[in-house]
Amino acid sequence: xxxxxxxxLEKLNTNNKRIVSRTISKVENNSEESIEILKQxxxxxxxAYRIGITGPPGAGKSTLTxxxxxxYRKLGKTVGIIAVDPTSPFTGGALLGDRVRMNEIGMDxxxxxxxxxxxGSLGGLSKKTIDTADVLDAAGYDIIIFETVGVGQSxxxxxxTADTTLVVLxxxxxxxxxxxxxxxxxIADFFVLNxxxxxxxxSAFQAIKTILGLRAHDENSWLSPIVKxxxxxxxxxxxxxxxxxxxxxxxxxxxxxxxxxAENYKIRIKGIIGSKLHVEIWNTxxxxxxxxxxxxxxxxxxxxxxxxxxxLSNFKNDISPNNxx
Amino acid sequence: xxxxxxxxLEKLNTNNKRIVSRTISKVENNSEESIEILKQxxxxxxxAYRIGITGPPGAGKSTLTxxxxxxYRKLGKTVGIIAVDPTSPFTGGALLGDRVRMNEIGMDxxxxxxxxxxxGSLGGLSKKTIDTADVLDAAGYDIIIFETVGVGQSxxxxxxTADTTLVVLxxxxxxxxxxxxxxxxxIADFFVLNxxxxxxxxSAFQAIKTILGLRAHDENSWLSPIVKxxxxxxxxxxxxxxxxxxxxxxxxxxxxxxxxxAENYKIRIKGIIGSKLHVEIWNTxxxxxxxxxxxxxxxxxxxxxxxxxxxLSNFKNDISPNNxx
Numbered sequence: 001x002x003x004x005x006x007x008x009l010e011k012l013n014t015n016n017k018r019i020v021s022r023t024i025s026k027v028e029n030n031s032e033e034s035i036e037i038l039k040q041x042x043x044x045x046x047x048a049y050r051i052g053i054t055g056p057p058g059a060g061k062s063t064l065t066x067x068x069x070x071x072y073r074k075l076g077k078t079v080g081i082i083a084v085d086p087t088s089p090f091t092g093g094a095l096l097g098d099r100v101r102m103n104e105i106g107m108d109x110x111x112x113x114x115x116x117x118x119x120g121s122l123g124g125l126s127k128k129t130i131d132t133a134d135v136l137d138a139a140g141y142d143i144i145i146f147e148t149v150g151v152g153q154s155x156x157x158x159x160x161t162a163d164t165t166l167v168v169l170x171x172x173x174x175x176x177x178x179x180x181x182x183x184x185x186x187i188a189d190f191f192v193l194n195x196x197x198x199x200x201x202x203s204a205f206q207a208i209k210t211i212l213g214l215r216a217h218d219e220n221s222w223l224s225p226i227v228k229x230x231x232x233x234x235x236x237x238x239x240x241x242x243x244x245x246x247x248x249x250x251x252x253x254x255x256x257x258x259x260x261x262a263e264n265y266k267i268r269i270k271g272i273i274g275s276k277l278h279v280e281i282w283n284t285x286x287x288x289x290x291x292x293x294x295x296x297x298x299x300x301x302x303x304x305x306x307x308x309x310x311x312l313s314n315f316k317n318d319i320s321p322n323n324x325x
Numbered sequence: 326x327x328x329x330x331x332x333x334l335e336k337l338n339t340n341n342k343r344i345v346s347r348t349i350s351k352v353e354n355n356s357e358e359s360i361e362i363l364k365q366x367x368x369x370x371x372x373a374y375r376i377g378i379t380g381p382p383g384a385g386k387s388t389l390t391x392x393x394x395x396x397y398r399k400l401g402k403t404v405g406i407i408a409v410d411p412t413s414p415f416t417g418g419a420l421l422g423d424r425v426r427m428n429e430i431g432m433d434x435x436x437x438x439x440x441x442x443x444x445g446s447l448g449g450l451s452k453k454t455i456d457t458a459d460v461l462d463a464a465g466y467d468i469i470i471f472e473t474v475g476v477g478q479s480x481x482x483x484x485x486t487a488d489t490t491l492v493v494l495x496x497x498x499x500x501x502x503x504x505x506x507x508x509x510x511x512i513a514d515f516f517v518l519n520x521x522x523x524x525x526x527x528s529a530f531q532a533i534k535t536i537l538g539l540r541a542h543d544e545n546s547w548l549s550p551i552v553k554x555x556x557x558x559x560x561x562x563x564x565x566x567x568x569x570x571x572x573x574x575x576x577x578x579x580x581x582x583x584x585x586x587a588e589n590y591k592i593r594i595k596g597i598i599g600s601k602l603h604v605e606i607w608n609t610x611x612x613x614x615x616x617x618x619x620x621x622x623x624x625x626x627x628x629x630x631x632x633x634x635x636x637l638s639n640f641k642n643d644i645s646p647n648n649x650x
Contacts, residue, residue, distance in 0.1 A: 035630050042628035262619045265629055269615065269622075270607070272633040273640075277602055282595070290594065294587045297594075303367030304590055305360050308597040315598075320645045 004036045012041070014078045014140045020112055023139075027131045038131055041138035046261075048080070048137040051244060052146045052162030054187070059168040060194040063231040064240065065147050066104050069111060071241050072143050078110040080136035082129055084148040084158060112136060127271060129158050160187045161264045163257060164247045166240070168192045169208065171200035188224055189247050192240055196228035222250050281315045289314065329361045337366070339403045339465045345437055348464075352456045363456055366463035371586075373405070373462040376569060377471045377487030379512070384493040385519040388556040389565065390472045391429050394436060396566050397468050403435040405461035407454055409473040409483060437461060452596060454483050485512045486589045488582060489572045491565070493517045494533065496525035513549055514572050517565055521553035547575050606640045614639065 011019045027034045051068075053061050062083070069079045105111050114132055116125065133144050148158050159165050167188040191208050193201065208226050217223060227243055229236025251257040290311060296302050336344045352359045376393075378386050387408070394404045430436050439457055441450065458469050473483050484490050492513040516533050518526065533551050542548060552568055554561025576582040615636060621627050 039628040039630050042622075042630075043625045046623075046625055258620070258623050262623050265619050265622045266615055269619070269629050269633045269636070272630060273606065273637050274599070274603065276633070276637060277606075278595075278599065281598065281602075290591055294590050294594070295583070297367075297590045298371075298583050298587050300368045300371055303364040304594050305364050305367075305597060308594045308601070311594070312598050312601060316644050319641050 004033060004040060009037070009040055012135070012139045014110065014112070017112060020135065020139050021114075023135050024114060024132050027135055028128055030128075034131070038134060041134060044138035045134050046137065048133075048141050048144045049164075049248060050133060050137075050144045050146065050162040052148070052159035052165035052187075053168060054146075054148045054156065054159035054165065055168035055192075056170075056173055057149055059170050059173065060231045061147050061149070061168050064168055064192065064194060064229070064237070065145055067231050067234055067237040068145070068241060068244075069105050069143075071237060073105075073108060073110055077142035078112075078140065079143045079145065080112045080133070080139075080141035081114070081145045081147060082132055082136075083113065083115045084125065084129060084146065112139075112141060126158050126161075127268075127275065130161055130268060133161075156187055157267075161268070163251065163260065164189050164244050166190055166192050166244070168194050169204065170195045171198045171204045173204065189222065190224045190243050191226045193226060193228045194231050196236070197230055201228070220254060222247065280319065281311075286311060286314065329358060329365060334362070334365055337460070337464045339435065339437070342437060345460065345464050346439075348460050349439060349457050352460055353453055355453075359456070363459060366459060369463040370459050371462065373458075373466050373469045374489075374573060375458060375462075375469045375471065375487040377473070377484035377490035377512075378493060379471075379473045379481065379484035379490065380493035380517075381495075381498055382474055384495050384498065385556045386472050386474070386493050389493055389517065389519060389554070389562070390470055392556050392559055392562040393470070393566060393569075394430050394468075396562060398430075398433060398435055402467035403465065404437070404468045404470065405458070405464075405466035406436065406438045406470045406472060407457055407461075408438065408440045409450065409454060409471065437464075437466060451483050451486075452593075452600065455486055455593060458486075481512055482592075486593070488576065488585065489514050489569050491515055491517050491569070493519050494529065495520045496523045496529040498529060514547065515549045515568050516551045518551060518553045519556050521561070522555055526553070545579060547572065605644070606636075611636060611639065 008019060008023060012023055014020070023037065027037055053065055055061050065081060065083075069081065072079050106113055114136075116129060116132070129146060133146070136144050146158055146162055148156075159167075165187050167190075169191060170193070191212075193205055193208065195201075196205075205226060205228070212224055212226070215224070225243060227236065227239045229240055231237065248257075251260065290307075293302070293307050293310075297304050297307055333344060333348060337348055339345070348362065352362055378390055380386050390406060390408075394406065397404050431438055439461075441454060441457070454471060458471070461469050471483055471487055473481075484492075490512050492515075494516060495518070516537075518530055518533065520526075521530075530551060530553070537549055537551070550568060552561065552564045554565055556562065573582075576585065615632075618627070618632050618635075622629050622632055
């Protein structure tokens with residue numbers, strides 16, 4: 001039986017940022033205790049509305065996040081922000097971004113910001129991000145914003161776990177639209193065209209519209225709009241906010257919010273099981289076995305598929321109930 | 326016992342493109358037969374030298390691949406190309422690229438080209454690509470080139486499985502360098518600065534040099550160079566070729582080629598086992614169980630971690646040797 005500090009969980013609320021922060025750190029450690037914490041807080045989650053904001057580097061996602069946060073704060077709502085940055089090990093990108101952000105909204109008592117670096121942890125990042133959102137949800141934050149740079153599938157996967165996902169583009173995003181087209185189509189509940197006073201704004205708008213026009217829809221499906229804004233000058237942010245609210249109402253009226261959350265939980269549960277199996281199979285014993293046998297594969301004595309089967313049988317024997325040690 | 330068409334495998338060689346193509350299609354199907362084929366051809370693999378070419382969209386990877394291919398052909402070597410494209414469902418990007426390519430080198434008897442779309446299959450793409458490379462290797466192609474758009478982790482993973490990996494950038498790649506910095510550092514055996522006659526070439530060169538300067542190295546480590554070229558005008562391609570050969574010699578002289586291949590096989594074997602377990606666990610029975618129980622998670626009755634544990638126990642019971650049906 002894993003002991004969890006009950007007092008810690010009782011004090012977990014938006015008025016106690018130090019405890020929120022400490023709980024997230026515990027959860028990130030991925031220990032037995034972290035799973036116990038996540039199990040215990042689950043009944044307190046589900047009240048926060050989760051917003052995913054993604055897009056290419058330089059699209060102005062942080063600025064938009066900050067402006068949106070100010071609107072929610074004016075409405076008396078608390079906001080938790082999870083910023084996923086493709087940190088460079090040299091410039092410390094995430095830290096720098098945080099400092100700018102702290103001046104704007106970070107001193108606000110009702111705002112909690114957590115940065116996560118993608119470096120070297122892409123596989124586990126999605127898990128870490130969603131676990132952190134659960135802590136913020138259980139602490140009582142009304143709104144949770146995932147801000148991710150959508151350069152890869154993993155970042156898109158994170159943005160997708162939100163209740164409403166917006167994709168931020170700028171007039172210059174031509175290449176990104178091209179590269180991410182299929183992925184973007186799939187995840188965007190709506191598009192935000194930021195810096196819409198720049199040249200090329202109209203043609204970017206048309207390009208997105210064309211993509212959207214190809215999406216199949218019927219009367220039960222959500223028609224993803226395109227919202228223009230200039231986040232830096234605080235123009236059009238109310239429109240973005242209204243569209244989030246519209247999408248939320250749509251999901252609730254069609255009873256789709258729980259369905260969407262169920263789909264996300266399914267992906268999450270499969271991920272949890274996948275990681276657990278991975279840890280169980282790649283214990284020291286089997287890593288050693290792999291390290292020994294892999295040179296037989298390099299030397300062409302056995303095929304990688306044959307070695308995989310051998311290791312898998314070995315694992316199955318180990319987990320057989322007759323064989324517990 | 327799975328029957329494999331032995332005749333097919335006997336005819337698998339560079340003089341019989343139809344058989345090469347058919348074998349790849351069989352392997353891609355991911356059937357029991359495909360695994361049997363991959364097991365049987367393994368002893369014939371290991372002779373091809375594998376080159377990974379990656380970089381952001383528009384960097385000129387296809388043009389560079391074509392020019393490099395011409396050099397290898399002049400030296401009498403056969404070349405297999407696996408092009409991984411982030412296909413758009415609308416423009417059919419991969420097909421279009423192929424048509425241009427076909428005019429240049431596709432009619433050459435000693436060149437085999439296979440395109441793979443990333444759309445909707447990112448998870449399995451790496452497996453498919455490497456399996457295809459094995460078929461080309463067993464067929465006797467001397468050189469195998471993986472050409473991938475390095476927008477995401479999966480594409481970088483594919484490029485990484487090569488013996489030598491080059492990252493192609495252009496003077497305009499500033500944003501991409503920023504976004505992919507950590508990933509690029511890890512995988513690039515050398516950088517190619519294409520379109521190096523364009524403005525900004527010198528500062529891009531310096532930016533890459535700065536990144537490289539920060540990489541730790543000793544006398545046993547490879548110093549990754551930066552090669553300028555203009556692939557469209559066939560300028561600097563010999564330099565690229567020479568650097569591939571230098572890297573190959575380095576790997577061979579330090580006995581690192583087999584080590585590198587062993588590392589790649591380890592990743593591959595873990596992937597094979599992971600997919601096999603995924604298929605076994607997510608059979609219809611357990612998918613149904615998940616579909617039923619997930620709404621208890623949405624309703625906060627049980628946590629996703631608890632449900633994951635239940636499903637995992639269920640799986641372990643099923644695979645126990647006493648419980649085979």
